[in-house]
Amino acid sequence: SQTIHQWPATLVQPVGSPLSLECTVEGTSNPNLYWYRQAAGRGLQLLFYSVGIGQISSEVPQNLSASRPQDRQFILSSKKLLLSDSGFYLCAWSHHPGQGAGNTIYFGEGSWLTVV
Amino acid sequence: RKEVEQDPGPFNVPEGATVAFNCTYSNSASQSFFWYRQDCRKEPKLLMSVYSSGNEDGRFTAQLNRASQYISLLIRDSKLSDSATYLCVVILNSGGYQKVTFGTGTKLQVIP
Numbered sequence A: 001s002q003t004i005h006q007w008p009a010t011l012v013q014p015v016g017s018p019l020s021l022e023c024t025v026e027g028t029s030n031p032n033l034y035w036y037r038q039a040a041g042r043g044l045q046l047l048f049y050s051v052g053i054g055q056i057s058s059e060v061p062q063n064l065s066a067s068r069p070q071d072r073q074f075i076l077s078s079k080k081l082l083l084s085d086s087g088f089y090l091c092a093w094s095h096h097p098g099q100g101a102g103n104t105i106y107f108g109e110g111s112w113l114t115v116v
Numbered sequence B: 001r002k003e004v005e006q007d008p009g010p011f012n013v014p015e016g017a018t019v020a021f022n023c024t025y026s027n028s029a030s031q032s033f034f035w036y037r038q039d040c041r042k043e044p045k046l047l048m049s050v051y052s053s054g055n056e057d058g059r060f061t062a063q064l065n066r067a068s069q070y071i072s073l074l075i076r077d078s079k080l081s082d083s084a085t086y087l088c089v090v091i092l093n094s095g096g097y098q099k100v101t102f103g104t105g106t107k108l109q110v111i112p
Helices: none
Strands: A003-007 A010-013 A019-026 A032-038 A044-052 A055-058 A064-070 A073-078 A087-094 A105-107 A111-115 B004-006 B011-014 B019-025 B032-038 B045-049 B055-057 B060-065 B070-075 B084-094 B097-102 B106-111
Touching: A003 A087, A019 A032, A019 A087, A019 A111, A032 A073, A032 B097, A044 A064, A044 A073, A044 B097, A055 A064, A073 A087, A087 B097, A105 B045, B004 B084, B011 B019, B019 B084, B019 B106, B032 B060, B032 B070, B045 B055, B045 B060, B070 B084
Parallel strands: A010 A111, B011 B106
Antiparallel strands: A003 A019, A019 A073, A032 A044, A032 A087, A044 A055, A064 A073, A087 A105, A087 A111, B004 B019, B019 B070, B032 B045, B032 B084, B055 B060, B060 B070, B084 B097, B084 B106
16 A cells, blocks of 8 residues: 655744755655645645656745655755745645546645744 | 635534535536545545545535536534544646645534
């Protein structure tokens, strides 16, 4: 069965510090990968998605970046955090549409980021 | 117009009540539809898929109306444990990429 792991679960970072959140998927290959952010009391905002290694698309301009160095690894980074970066970050995966395995999207347990 | 719209609620209902949520979507080419449940400070989890023919899972019934572009979720005999935020999800496959759009969620509070 497929599983998704995301870490760290919580972190408190000062303004201007770097950020690295990591996500890995097990039990599948060539997944679509996603990073979402959910601010307090708000809906899910898609930040980045990837359809393959090294292929990253950004949905919103920001000081965050994403990388996919391996097929099942997705990393969210920032060189200098802003207060507005605080929120709940969720990694997710889905089967590639060409796999014919359905469209369901599955989430990691999330990372709570507080920028102080 | 938002791509996926939901009434944010909150819906406060007594235990045992029946409650219904609706969700509308703007892109008629959308192909897949789901309801997710999100508990406070947790990740969203799949509740059920939604089909035009309607589908039922215990106390939960989901329905898709493609002509009117809305999705519904009916919860019968509400339990305290049903308290959560319910997210409507619409998926469009485009060029190998799944465009996944979430509604902002409808909050349900079941009261003893």
